[in-house]
Amino acid sequence: MSRLLLDGWHVVLGIETHAQIKSRQKLFSSASTSLLTHPPNTTFNVVDAAFPGTLPKLNPKCLFLALRASLALNCDIQQRSSFDRKHYFYSDLPSGYQITQHYAPIATDGYLTLPTLGRKIRIKQIQLEQDTAKSIFDPQTRTSLIDLNRAGAGLLEIVTEPDLQSPDEAAEYVRALQTTLRAVGACDGNMDTGSMRCDVNVSIHRPGEPFGTRCEIKNLNSVKFMVAAINCEIARQKALLMSSRIVPQETRGFDHHRWDTYKLRSKEDAPEYRYMPDPNLGILHVSVAQIQQVMDSLPPFPDALRKRLIDTYEAFGVTQTAIDVLMGLDTGRDIGYDGEDNINLDETSYQDPDMSAVAYFENVCANKDRDPKDVINWILHSLHGQLSTNFTSKRITPYQLGELIDLVASNRVTRPSGKLLLRHMLTDPSITLETSVQQLAVNLNLIAMSSSSKDDLQSVCVRAVNALPDEVAALRAGHYNVVNKIVGWVMKETKGRADAKTVREIVLVLVKT
Numbered sequence: 001m002s003r004l005l006l007d008g009w010h011v012v013l014g015i016e017t018h019a020q021i022k023s024r025q026k027l028f029s030s031a032s033t034s035l036l037t038h039p040p041n042t043t044f045n046v047v048d049a050a051f052p053g054t055l056p057k058l059n060p061k062c063l064f065l066a067l068r069a070s071l072a073l074n075c076d077i078q079q080r081s082s083f084d085r086k087h088y089f090y091s092d093l094p095s096g097y098q099i100t101q102h103y104a105p106i107a108t109d110g111y112l113t114l115p116t117l118g119r120k121i122r123i124k125q126i127q128l129e130q131d132t133a134k135s136i137f138d139p140q141t142r143t144s145l146i147d148l149n150r151a152g153a154g155l156l157e158i159v160t161e162p163d164l165q166s167p168d169e170a171a172e173y174v175r176a177l178q179t180t181l182r183a184v185g186a187c188d189g190n191m192d193t194g195s196m197r198c199d200v201n202v203s204i205h206r207p208g209e210p211f212g213t214r215c216e217i218k219n220l221n222s223v224k225f226m227v228a229a230i231n232c233e234i235a236r237q238k239a240l241l242m243s244s245r246i247v248p249q250e251t252r253g254f255d256h257h258r259w260d261t262y263k264l265r266s267k268e269d270a271p272e273y274r275y276m277p278d279p280n281l282g283i284l285h286v287s288v289a290q291i292q293q294v295m296d297s298l299p300p301f302p303d304a305l306r307k308r309l310i311d312t313y314e315a316f317g318v319t320q321t322a323i324d325v326l327m328g329l330d331t332g333r334d335i336g337y338d339g340e341d342n343i344n345l346d347e348t349s350y351q352d353p354d355m356s357a358v359a360y361f362e363n364v365c366a367n368k369d370r371d372p373k374d375v376i377n378w379i380l381h382s383l384h385g386q387l388s389t390n391f392t393s394k395r396i397t398p399y400q401l402g403e404l405i406d407l408v409a410s411n412r413v414t415r416p417s418g419k420l421l422l423r424h425m426l427t428d429p430s431i432t433l434e435t436s437v438q439q440l441a442v443n444l445n446l447i448a449m450s451s452s453s454k455d456d457l458q459s460v461c462v463r464a465v466n467a468l469p470d471e472v473a474a475l476r477a478g479h480y481n482v483v484n485k486i487v488g489w490v491m492k493e494t495k496g497r498a499d500a501k502t503v504r505e506i507v508l509v510l511v512k513t
């Protein structure tokens, strides 16, 4: 979408994302990070509950993941950064302040490339900070309950420059950010469970004029709501400006029942946070050697990987869209993860999260006789839905899929039979990762008839012609499309083992004579 909206306004958007760090322990305490399955108030310790005399201690795993995310977002890592206290009083904040990096964040001046639009969105800074507890209002007893499980969990706040120009771009940015954070294992990117939450800043102005006043919409937990909130906000600001009023700087929320934004507080009511350096935490030093070590541990970045895949496979007819779907970048899919809990909580066996769909595809394509376009079609169309899980743990290995593709490509098995074969492989528990696909095709009587015995096929076609005299007459009278009905009869009779093209040829010869 272009920057210019229909009626001549420019839209300016900046996004602040809170991403929960995928670490086993909290940012400054040794308590476990909570999963949704944990009962309330079971995963916190005295540090998280802010008992007097407790001291914070930075968890190296959180730092490691923050550095990975920062490098993946092309930021400059600050060799010296520090922590500050942001004070406010709310029941979900036991200590009365949140530890964040207000004055000297860990990383600055990065960018994220929007995969399909190709534009670079500048990342202003990334800061490490603590998450709050959760307060839950119980309307029956009219009381607020506090769950400390989330208190003190590590967050990355990732702040963009005001570079985004439309709701579509904002959506693409969030999806690309989600993919990047997942690719480096820093965050599971799951918006509907609150692992990733966005605040979006919106302003509009006339072309050539300075930026308008921003309003910030807080705590958006899906891309859909974010896009809706931006659209509502643009409409609201436009209406104000068109009637010669001003847009006051405000913090707003999005009400998904009313499908509109509402005012939370104005700039004048903004809390005074009384930021101050946290005296319990010193300067955080990161050496060049440490940065290099993290750099060496990184998997290929999604945009570089995407470019390599396009450069390698586009010549074979593999489309960019297919590559985006394979990489999970396709913008048509909503941000929701498949609900699977693939959080790797074991620090000692740290593994890069899988780019398994890509690895699987390239593994099958390693045999140069295979057509990559054919391979990606099999994966996307026939294995679709299983892409977000690890292929090797599934019921079909790249070797087996390759075997299947070769059987179909050489007409030993028809395409419909191939799909049937695949379904068997995915669902029949007696089939192992060692099963030969060719042997299975033989056992299931799925070897194509045209390549096994043409005579058999000929006799089925003769039966078809005898069984369908009306259709034969229609065909003879010049209604060519009727041939499909006769071919269909043969396909049904042979359970899809016949090659439709061969059947058509045989039928046409039979009908003419």
Ligand SMILES: Nc1ncnc2c1ncn2[C@@H]1O[C@H](COP(=O)(O)OP(=O)(O)OP(=O)(O)O)[C@@H](O)[C@H]1O
Residues within 6 Å of the ligand: 012, 013, 014, 015, 016, 159, 160, 161, 162, 163, 201, 202, 203, 211, 212, 213, 214, 216
């Ligand atoms: N005129 C504007 N229109 C839209 N977005 C803007 C504009 N000016 C700044 N922004 C964006 O607003 C965001 C400001 O975030 P930042 O964290 O710097 O400050 P904040 O919102 O005041 O603080 P807090 O972290 O307490 O919410 C950035 O993403 C920035 O790009």
Ligand SMILES: [Mg+2]
Residues within 6 Å of the ligand: 016, 157, 159
């Ligand atoms: Mg901010």
Ligand SMILES: [Mg+2]
Residues within 6 Å of the ligand: 016, 199, 216
């Ligand atoms: Mg903000």
